[in-house]
Amino acid sequence: MLEINNLRKNFNNQTYALRGVSFKVKKGEFISVLGPSGSGKTTLLRSLNGLESIDSGEVIFDNNKITKETLPAVRKKTGMIFQEFNLVNNISSINNVLTGLLNSSSKFLSMFYLFTKEQKLQALQALDTVGLLDKSYNRADELSGGQRQRVGIARAIIKKPLLLLADEPVASLDPKAALATMKLLKKVNKVFNITVLCNLHQTNLAVEFSDRVIGLSNGTIIFDQEAKYLDKNVSKLYS
Amino acid sequence: MSDKKIINFTVNKNKTELEKYLRPQWSKKTYIFIIITILLLTLVTIDLEINFISLFSNSLNYFGDIFSRMLPPDFSNFNSLVFSMIETIEIAILGTFIAIVLSIPLALLSARNIAPNIFIFFIARTITIFFRAIPEFIIAMILVIAIGFGAMPGVLALGIHTMGFLAKFYAEDIEHIDKGPVEALLSSGASKRQIISFAIIPQIIPSFVANNLYILDRNIRMATMLGIVGAGGIGYELQSSFRMFEYQKVSAIIIVIFITIFIIDNISSIIRSKIN
Numbered sequence: 132m133l134e135i136n137n138l139r140k141n142f143n144n145q146t147y148a149l150r151g152v153s154f155k156v157k158k159g160e161f162i163s164v165l166g167p168s169g170s171g172k173t174t175l176l177r178s179l180n181g182l183e184s185i186d187s188g189e190v191i192f193d194n195n196k197i198t199k200e201t202l203p204a205v206r207k208k209t210g211m212i213f214q215e216f217n218l219v220n221n222i223s224s225i226n227n228v229l230t231g232l233l234n235s236s237s238k239f240l241s242m243f244y245l246f247t248k249e250q251k252l253q254a255l256q257a258l259d260t261v262g263l264l265d266k267s268y269n270r271a272d273e274l275s276g277g278q279r280q281r282v283g284i285a286r287a288i289i290k291k292p293l294l295l296l297a298d299e300p301v302a303s304l305d306p307k308a309a310l311a312t313m314k315l316l317k318k319v320n321k322v323f324n325i326t327v328l329c330n331l332h333q334t335n336l337a338v339e340f341s342d343r344v345i346g347l348s349n350g351t352i353i354f355d356q357e358a359k360y361l362d363k364n365v366s367k368l369y370s
Numbered sequence: 371m372s373d374k375k376i377i378n379f380t381v382n383k384n385k386t387e388l389e390k391y392l393r394p395q396w397s398k399k400t401y402i403f404i405i406i407t408i409l410l411l412t413l414v415t416i417d418l419e420i421n422f423i424s425l426f427s428n429s430l431n432y433f434g435d436i437f438s439r440m441l442p443p444d445f446s447n448f449n450s451l452v453f454s455m456i457e458t459i460e461i462a463i464l465g466t467f468i469a470i471v472l473s474i475p476l477a478l479l480s481a482r483n484i485a486p487n488i489f490i491f492f493i494a495r496t497i498t499i500f501f502r503a504i505p506e507f508i509i510a511m512i513l514v515i516a517i518g519f520g521a522m523p524g525v526l527a528l529g530i531h532t533m534g535f536l537a538k539f540y541a542e543d544i545e546h547i548d549k550g551p552v553e554a555l556l557s558s559g560a561s562k563r564q565i566i567s568f569a570i571i572p573q574i575i576p577s578f579v580a581n582n583l584y585i586l587d588r589n590i591r592m593a594t595m596l597g598i599v600g601a602g603g604i605g606y607e608l609q610s611s612f613r614m615f616e617y618q619k620v621s622a623i624i625i626v627i628f629i630t631i632f633i634i635d636n637i638s639s640i641i642r643s644k645i646n
Contacts, residue, residue: 226395244395251395255388264383267391 132158132326133179133294138188140174148174150350151188158293161320161327163337163358166347167369172330175347176296179328180209193293207234210287210325214299216279220272224263224282227271228254231289257285261315277308281315288319295319297329301336309333313340334365436617443625444618451607451626458603459630461521461596462589465528469589470582472533473498477540484544484566498541502534506592510601524601528589539581543574579645583638590634594627 133156140149148171156162164172177183179190181202190197197205210231218227232250233241240246246254258264261281263274271279280300287295297316301309317340320327331337337344338358346354346368354364415422445451476494478484485491506527513523551569560568597605604623611619 246395248392251392252385252388255391256383259383259388264388264391268393 132156132193133328134191135175135179136189136191138175138178138190139186140171140178140183141186147171147350149178149185152347152350152352153188154345154352154355156294156326156328158326159320159324160343161317161341162329162343162345163341164328164330164345164347165332165334165337165365165368166330170347171350172347173298176211176298176328176330179294179296180206180211182211203234207290208292209294209296210290210292211296211298212280212283212287212300214302216276216283216303218271218279218282218286221270223268223270224258224274224285225251225254225267227282228257228285228289231257231286235290253289254285257289258282260288260319261285275308276304277311280304280308280312284312284315284319288323288325291323292325294326294328297327299330299332302332309336316340334361337361440617440621442618443622444616445622447607447619448622451604451623454597454604454607455626455630457521458593458597458605459590459634461524461601461603462528462586462593464525465593466532466582466586466589468525468529469532469536469585472529473536473540476533476537477544478566480537481541481544484562484570494537495541498534498537500534501530502538504531506531506596507599510596511599514600519600519602521602524593524596524603527596527601528593532585532589536581536585540574540578543577543581544570547573576645580642583642587631587634587638591631 135155136153138149138152139147141147152171152175164175166172174183178185179192179197181197192205193208195201195204219230226244229236229244229246229250232246232253236246236250255264255267258267261284263278263281263285266274266278266282271282274282283300295316300316301312304312313336316327316329319325327341329341338361341358344354344356344358344361345352346364348368353367356364476498479486479490480494480498482491485494509531510523510527513526517523547570551573552565555565555569593603593605594608595605597603597607598609600606604627608620608623611617611623
């Protein structure tokens with residue numbers, strides 16, 4: 132479903148973020164990418180939906196190579212959540228979630244925040260899925276960190292993507308909210324059969340929630356294995 | 371943890387239940403705001419006896435007439451135009467410099483969080499509002515009467531007026547700084563003046579520079595007009611051309627002003643992007 136071949140990227144012609152990364156992802160997998168800061172995890176994730184350009188290598192998503200031309204189609208089928216949530220703070224949760232549907236909305240009407248009843252019901256359903264139906268009309272900045280990330284997840288899943296990219300989704304959250312967020316990602320993964328690719332710092336969360344763990348260090352993959360056999364390799368990652 | 375434990379299959383609400391949560395995308399407030407705005411604009415237009423329809427039907431001929439008399443631009447006195455444009459820029463530079471120098475102490479005294487006391491704060495803020503409230507044109511007219519024609523009244527008028535602007539900008543920046551560093555210095559026993567120079571000034575330097583450039587940019591635009599009241603610069607040429615009905619010279623002056631502002635605008639945006 133997702134195939135990454137020999138991905139390379141460097142910044143300013145000197146700092147290498149990715150030095151030839153390759154792996155395959157099966158539909159419905161929950162994969163965590165572990166690695167220290169600066170290991171290239173974020174660049175890897177962002178290059179999958181074109182937020183970051185790549186220097187060489189290729190990404191094949193849903194049988195199509197990702198290029199400038201196919202990027203809009205790719206973005207229709209992928210959702211992303213961010214470490215700092217990246218919600219628009221002074222609009223309501225439901226409007227934030229509706230932004231996930233902008234690429235399939237009327238360009239003119241959506242400029243004035245007008246959506247069809249069907250789309251609004253979809254947004255409410257997404258908010259219900261993340262357990263925030265009661266907060267639908269609260270401004271995003273009235274919510275707690277954990278709640279904001281759940282709105283972020285609702286925004287990412289409202290279009291029923293094939294792939295959900297999560298860039299350190301719990302790094303700004305307290306342990307309790309972090310656990311709840313990971314549980315929600317797992318639920319999204321199982322219930323809607325959405326493939327999840329998740330950058331993490333916490334080894335324990337990676338082991339607990341993912342099927343497979345990829346260790347990235349200095350822009351190269353140093354292990355790629357099932358989560359349950361992880362133990363030994365982790366120390367290599369942070370040494 | 372097994373999957374069963376992780377997935378809490380909440381019974382999600384069905385469609386009819388969700389429909390209860392539907393609300394219109396535009397709130398009542400939005401509609402009220404739109405209606406009041408339209409009403410207000412209509413009343414103001416009626417009160418001013420402005421008729422936009424006659425503007426487009428009758429006055430278009432006059433526009434055509436004045437435009438045809440402005441073309442082609444007459445650059446016969448190009449050298450003197452450039453000379454007075456340079457004078458205009460010089461007036462703006464000196465005026466801006468005066469504004470910066472005067473506004474720094476004023477800003478420190480009129481920022482709520484570092485003003486010595488509420489009395490001084492109030493006086494300083496009143497001064498900034500006062501000089502912002504009087505247009506530089508009026509200040510320049512008074513100064514022309516007091517000290518005579520020339521560049522001096524223009525420089526002072528710009529300096530005093532924009533001092534009020536800059537003091538307001540800086541004071542607002544000081545009020546909105548990140549308080550973290552201030553607390554850190556406070557906890558290590560730094561004095562108020564040390565806090566100002568170590569925790570406050572470094573934080574406002576980027577916007578200090580950006581504001582100064584903006585004011586310089588603005589002052590060059592305003593200085594082009596000051597000559598009209600006799601305070602030096604290209605505005606004098608503009609006014610005398612208007613008086614002599616030399617509309618082709620007027621358009622030449624407008625072109626010179628436009629090109630100058632265009633260049634200044636680009637230079638200042640380059641400088642601003644370098645700073646950030």
